Amino acid sequence: MDEIGVYTWDRTPANAADMVQSLRDTGYTFVPIAHDPIKDALDTAQRMSTLTDEDLCRFVWEDVDEFGSLGWEKRVLTDGVRRDMLNVTGGLIANDQHWLTDEHRRLRAICVAAHHELHAVLTEVYSAIDVQLCLDSPITQLLDHEVSTLRLLWYVGVEQPDTSPYPTPPHTDLGLVTAVVQDLDGGLEVDIDGTWYRLPVRAGHALVAVGDLLEVITDGDLKSRPHRVPARPRQAPDAGNRVSMVLFAHPAADFELAKTMANPRWTTAGEYLSYRLAHKGEPIS
Numbered sequence: 001m002d003e004i005g006v007y008t009w010d011r012t013p014a015n016a017a018d019m020v021q022s023l024r025d026t027g028y029t030f031v032p033i034a035h036d037p038i039k040d041a042l043d044t045a046q047r048m049s050t051l052t053d054e055d056l057c058r059f060v061w062e063d064v065d066e067f068g069s070l071g072w073e074k075r076v077l078t079d080g081v082r083r084d085m086l087n088v089t090g091g092l093i094a095n096d097q098h099w100l101t102d103e104h105r106r107l108r109a110i111c112v113a114a115h116h117e118l119h120a121v122l123t124e125v126y127s128a129i130d131v132q133l134c135l136d137s138p139i140t141q142l143l144d145h146e147v148s149t150l151r152l153l154w155y156v157g158v159e160q161p162d163t164s165p166y167p168t169p170p171h172t173d174l175g176l177v178t179a180v181v182q183d184l185d186g187g188l189e190v191d192i193d194g195t196w197y198r199l200p201v202r203a204g205h206a207l208v209a210v211g212d213l214l215e216v217i218t219d220g221d222l223k224s225r226p227h228r229v230p231a232r233p234r235q236a237p238d239a240g241n242r243v244s245m246v247l248f249a250h251p252a253a254d255f256e257l258a259k260t261m262a263n264p265r266w267t268t269a270g271e272y273l274s275y276r277l278a279h280k281g282e283p284i285s
């Protein structure tokens with residue numbers, strides 16, 4: 001599988017046109033970040049990988065309230081491929097749950113710092129898109145109405161990666177934009193017009209991806225590209241794990257889509273999301 005070239009944006013307005021062109025060509029751009037959250041998180045996440053299944057189950061959806069969740073979500077696929085993740089969602093970041101261990105708290109602090117940093121990156125990307133595409137209704141206005149979810153994903157290496165299902169099967173992200181930081185072994189692959197490519201890995205950078213809603217808002221000018229992550233071989237009892245951090249940005253449920261596009265198919269961002277979740281796997285266009 002070939003690797004696709006992805007433009008690195010230096011976060012200056014002078015190079016914003018090239019950045020947006022990269023989003024148009026590949027659906028992705030690299031953006032440098034000051035701290036590498038994966039480097040910070042890896043140690044703690046690996047140590048937490050010694051938690052037993054029972055421990056992990058305790059953290060599933062515990063203490064969830066209407067603002068979201070903070071917990072381990074444990075998924076066991078049919079052949080035993082595990083994809084465990086720490087899911088830190090908006091409102092609960094500030095809450096202190098009684099069941100959090102010191103390692104959870106450390107990991108949560110790393111996630112909160114990463115959330116801020118990645119959100120700053122996305123803010124600059126929004127502004128650049130507004131300017132470059134001359135959008136009548138700027139997407140920067142969404143920043144006041146945004147809900148974002150940060151996920152720390154931890155994939156466990158498997159015995160037979162070639163015959164194992166993809167822990168993250170091919171899909172597009174439903175939201176506006178997504179920022180991803182992966183560990184140095186990478187793994188993310190993207191489908192561009194029917195051909196799969198490996199995405200490059202660049203230390204100290206986040207990958208920013210076009211989501212389905214941005215494709216809708218830009219009337220297909222920027223396309224949300226299907227992507228996937230294959231299973232990694234288990235090399236030793238604890239090696240072969242993959243860690244990535246993903247920030248999904250989405251307008252709040254009551255955001256009226258008519259503010260960013262003419263004649264929207266859905267009235268609010270919430271209706272859009274409900275429709276997409278009810279029609280999983282259906283392409284947006």
Ligand SMILES: O=C(O)CCC(=O)C(=O)O
Binds near residue numbers: 153168180
């Ligand atoms: O783990 C990754 O690098 C990407 C995961 C992903 O695409 C997703 O959760 O939507």
Ligand SMILES: [Fe+2]
Binds near residue numbers: 172227
């Ligand atoms: Fe995704």
